[in-house]
Amino acid sequence: MHPTLRTVLAGAAMVALATACTASDADASRKTAAPSALPTATPPDTGTVASVAGRAAPPAQSADAFAESAPGIAVRPVAGTTVHRDFKRSYLAMDTWMLYPAEGSTGRPLVALVLDGSNEITSAEMRIGRSDGAADVKSCTTPPSDAAGKADTADVDGVRTTHFSSSDAAMSHYLSADSYRVVQGGACYAVDLIIAGTRPEVYDPPRTPPFTAQQAKAALAAMLAAVHWTH
Secondary structure, three states, rough: OOOOOOOOOOOOOOOOOOEEEEEEEEEEEEEEEOOOOOOOOOOOOOOOEEEOEEEOOOOOOOOOOOOOOOOEEEEEEEEEEEEEOOOOEEOOEEOOOOOOOOOOOOOEEEEEEEEEHHHHHHOEEEEEEEEHHHHHHOOOOOOOOOOOEEEEEEEEEEEEEEEEEEEEEEOOOEEEEEEEEEEEOOEEEEEEEEEEEEOOHHOOOOOOOOOOOOHHHHHHHHHHHEEEEOH
């Protein structure tokens, strides 16, 4: 059985997934995330700003959670997620820069947004990787042999990408993913939306997942909506 996996998710509605609860009046800064609110991308702040010397200052812009120098890729902040710069979390997805890289691939991880509450039972994350290698760029939009069904196209921030789904399972572990591939600025970009974990029924007593599959899909849709291109 193939060590990596395939996915199934694709856009879903956005719902909320990060609920904070205030500990006490004496310690109002302490909060515990709860998987009941759905992550949403934080838009630029376009509210009223103070004027300087009688002139209105330009509106403040929310800093990206991750951004390459232009031209490149960036991700706006998404509530209810944590930013990582590595992919070392999934048993099946391994830690390669993209799902199903070819032998000798030279890409690198850029950023991962991980849904708060993710654990060994259920995790949801968006991974973005990049390769400037000639072989990776040439094969970038060719779906891997393990892709489930027929590939199609999908827009990511107005850019047409190749989209495919995949899934896998082994030793009570499972993984499903929706993947997006595109060549931009001479580089191959891989965006993988991954749900992975261990089947809760193998535990005694069975474990309770931190969120449902539908909540995970909605959260991943919010993460994908936060992706944009720098120019």
